[in-house]
Amino acid sequence: xxxxxxxxxxxxATVAEAVALxxxxxxxxxxxxxxxxxxxxxxxxxxxxHHVIQISQLRELHxxxxxxxxxxxxxxxxxxxxxxxxxxxxxxxxxxEAAESVATPLLRNMGTLGGNLCLDTRCNYxxxxxxxxxxxxxxxxxxxxxxxxAKSSPKCLAVSSTDTxxxxxxxxxxxxxxxxxxxxxxxxxxxxxRNDGIDYMKKEHDELVTSIHLPAPNGWxxxxxxxxxxxxxxxxxxxxxxxxxxxxxxxAAAKDAPVEEARVVLGAVFSEPTIVHGAADAxxxxxxxxxxxxxxxxxxxxxxxxxxxxxxxLSYRKEMVMPFTKRALLKVM
Amino acid sequence: MSDHRVIPEPPKTxxxxxxxxxxxxxxxxxxxxxxxxxxxxxxxxxxxxGCELGxxxxxxxxVDGEPVLSCLVLGVACQGKSVETVExxxxxxxxxxxxxxxxxxxxxxCGYCTPGFLLTAKELLDRDPDPxxxxxxxxxxxxxxxxxxxxxIYEAIELAAARMRGVK
Ligand SMILES: Cc1cc2nc3c(=O)[nH]c(=O)nc-3n(C[C@H](O)[C@H](O)[C@H](O)COP(=O)(O)OP(=O)(O)OC[C@H]3O[C@@H](n4cnc5c(N)ncnc54)[C@H](O)[C@@H]3O)c2cc1C
Ligand code: SF4
Ligand code: FES
Ligand code: FES
Numbered sequence: 001x002x003x004x005x006x007x008x009x010x011x012x013a014t015v016a017e018a019v020a021l022x023x024x025x026x027x028x029x030x031x032x033x034x035x036x037x038x039x040x041x042x043x044x045x046x047x048x049x050h051h052v053i054q055i056s057q058l059r060e061l062h063x064x065x066x067x068x069x070x071x072x073x074x075x076x077x078x079x080x081x082x083x084x085x086x087x088x089x090x091x092x093x094x095x096x097e098a099a100e101s102v103a104t105p106l107l108r109n110m111g112t113l114g115g116n117l118c119l120d121t122r123c124n125y126x127x128x129x130x131x132x133x134x135x136x137x138x139x140x141x142x143x144x145x146x147x148x149x150a151k152s153s154p155k156c157l158a159v160s161s162t163d164t165x166x167x168x169x170x171x172x173x174x175x176x177x178x179x180x181x182x183x184x185x186x187x188x189x190x191x192x193x194r195n196d197g198i199d200y201m202k203k204e205h206d207e208l209v210t211s212i213h214l215p216a217p218n219g220w221x222x223x224x225x226x227x228x229x230x231x232x233x234x235x236x237x238x239x240x241x242x243x244x245x246x247x248x249x250x251x252a253a254a255k256d257a258p259v260e261e262a263r264v265v266l267g268a269v270f271s272e273p274t275i276v277h278g279a280a281d282a283x284x285x286x287x288x289x290x291x292x293x294x295x296x297x298x299x300x301x302x303x304x305x306x307x308x309x310x311x312x313x314l315s316y317r318k319e320m321v322m323p324f325t326k327r328a329l330l331k332v333m
Numbered sequence: 334m335s336d337h338r339v340i341p342e343p344p345k346t347x348x349x350x351x352x353x354x355x356x357x358x359x360x361x362x363x364x365x366x367x368x369x370x371x372x373x374x375x376x377x378x379x380x381x382x383g384c385e386l387g388x389x390x391x392x393x394x395x396v397d398g399e400p401v402l403s404c405l406v407l408g409v410a411c412q413g414k415s416v417e418t419v420e421x422x423x424x425x426x427x428x429x430x431x432x433x434x435x436x437x438x439x440x441x442x443c444g445y446c447t448p449g450f451l452l453t454a455k456e457l458l459d460r461d462p463d464p465x466x467x468x469x470x471x472x473x474x475x476x477x478x479x480x481x482x483x484x485x486i487y488e489a490i491e492l493a494a495a496r497m498r499g500v501k
Pocket of ligand 3: 381382383384385386387388389390391392393402403404405
């Protein structure tokens with residue numbers, strides 16, 4: 001059996017209790033929601049917290065609330081609950097698509113939205129058993145000092161592999177966190193992540209993600225495309241999330257209106273979901289056409305520099321940025 | 334280098350849960366997964382261990398009616414919950430229609446994936462007595478089978494579903 005190491009297990013009754021426990025035990029403690037990322041990592045000794053703080057029982061994390069147009073989705077909702085939620089499926093289609101594309105139905109019954117946003121970064125040299133990693137004398141992300149993907153790299157290049165994070169960034173969502181001091185703040189999803197495989201989130205360690213705030217739907221459209229080897233189980237090795245808002249137009253009437261605002265975000269290419277500014281430049285001010293989509297896809301292709309540390313050849317992953325960006329944009333046309 | 338930071342064994346917790354309708358009480362350590370509790374403490378070895386990392390689905394059980402992977406759920410997280418394993422599917426000597434159909438149509442070959450498929454399929458039929466092939470494929474997309482090629486499994490579920498709906 002591949003067993004978990006020993007740890008102390010805590011079941012706080014409130015958010016305040018949970019963050020206090022985390023502050024007390026510092027870096028030796030981990031929150032756990034569904035455990036579908038943390039427990040495999042603990043079994044392989046990639047993460048070895050002495051204290052595990054269960055948060056999935058916290059009722060506050062399970063609410064979906066309309067707050068004057070925008071929608072607040074609790075971080076504790078399972079991915080199944082997210083993609084099956086009527087309001088989310090209707091108004092935040094890309095989020096539902098991304099949630100439904102994660103892992104497998106069994107894992108989506110367990111895994112949460114908050115856990116997905118905070119998902120550990122991934123790498124072929126890291127997502128291995130303890131013995132395997134010992135065999136290569138470990139790497140910078142855990143127990144070692146060098147990066148096997150790029151030996152001269154001063155930082156870890158492990159890949160952001162969450163499906164919902166690129167969508168959160170594309171939608172311009174905000175991630176709400178609560179700290180042990182009792183402060184609650186909303187961080188724009190675009191500022192939440194950092195391009196560093198080890199220190200990949202800008203939130204403080206004690207900060208608990210409580211919810212994600214989705215902007216009011218007012219005619220914009222969104223979609224998500226994911227590249228992976230199998231249609232189930234596999235993490236994305238490329239994700240493309242797009243958001244397009246048309247000028248003075250709602251939904252179906254949008255066809256010929258110029259694009260007013262756009263975001264194209266790449267997942268699983270860097271250590272954070274990455275906004276392609278050149279794609280927005282190519283789209284804004286013109287109607288959404290085959291030509292503008294082509295230009296946007298080209299801009300995405302240009303900035304994508306995948307590393308050789310996931311499934312598929314990196315040349316193929318780079319090549320797929322063009323067609324996947326095009327398909328994501330065609331879906332909102 | 335990893336110091337393999339071993340911490341002293343934390344105390345055991347008394348776990349109360351229902352397994353296949355029977356109340357159980359068992360003192361366990363927090364790091365034990367539900368899979369380990371079922372197999373090692375309760376000696377219910379019908380639930381299989383495969384990858385133990387969420388990558389195969391053979392360990393699937395129902396917790397409060399929902400299919401989850403017992404290799405990634407802590408025993409202590411099931412405090413007060415109700416767990417159903419493959420041992421709970423038959424009614425005395427009478428097999429569940431799914432079990433019967435699996436045996437009849439050769440949907441179990443080596444049988445290692447079977448408990449996980451049976452429980453995942455049972456939950457599907459509980460909420461959708463007449464699922465389309467497409468719905469079925471989507472619901473079972475987290476269960477791997479190395480033997481059957483899946484077709485016989487889908488056919489067995491369709492047969493069981495028909496019988497459960499009273500269609501001959
Ligand atoms: C076989 C397999 C396939 C997978 N495929 C995919 C995939 O295709 N796409 C994908 O995106 N993921 C995939 N996953 C990863 C995982 O299942 C999902 O990302 C899931 O959403 C994680 O959520 P969780 O609640 O289980 O996280 P947990 O394991 O509970 O937590 C993950 C991390 O986030 C932290 N955390 C959790 N909740 C919070 C919170 N509210 N505030 C602060 N920190 C928090 C934890 O401390 C931990 O570090 C896969 C996993 C497996 C085992
Ligand atoms: S990118 Fe380098 S340092 Fe990071 S996990 Fe992979 S091998 Fe280790
Ligand atoms: S043993 Fe649990 S998913 Fe493989
Ligand atoms: S019957 Fe052998 S793995 Fe499915």
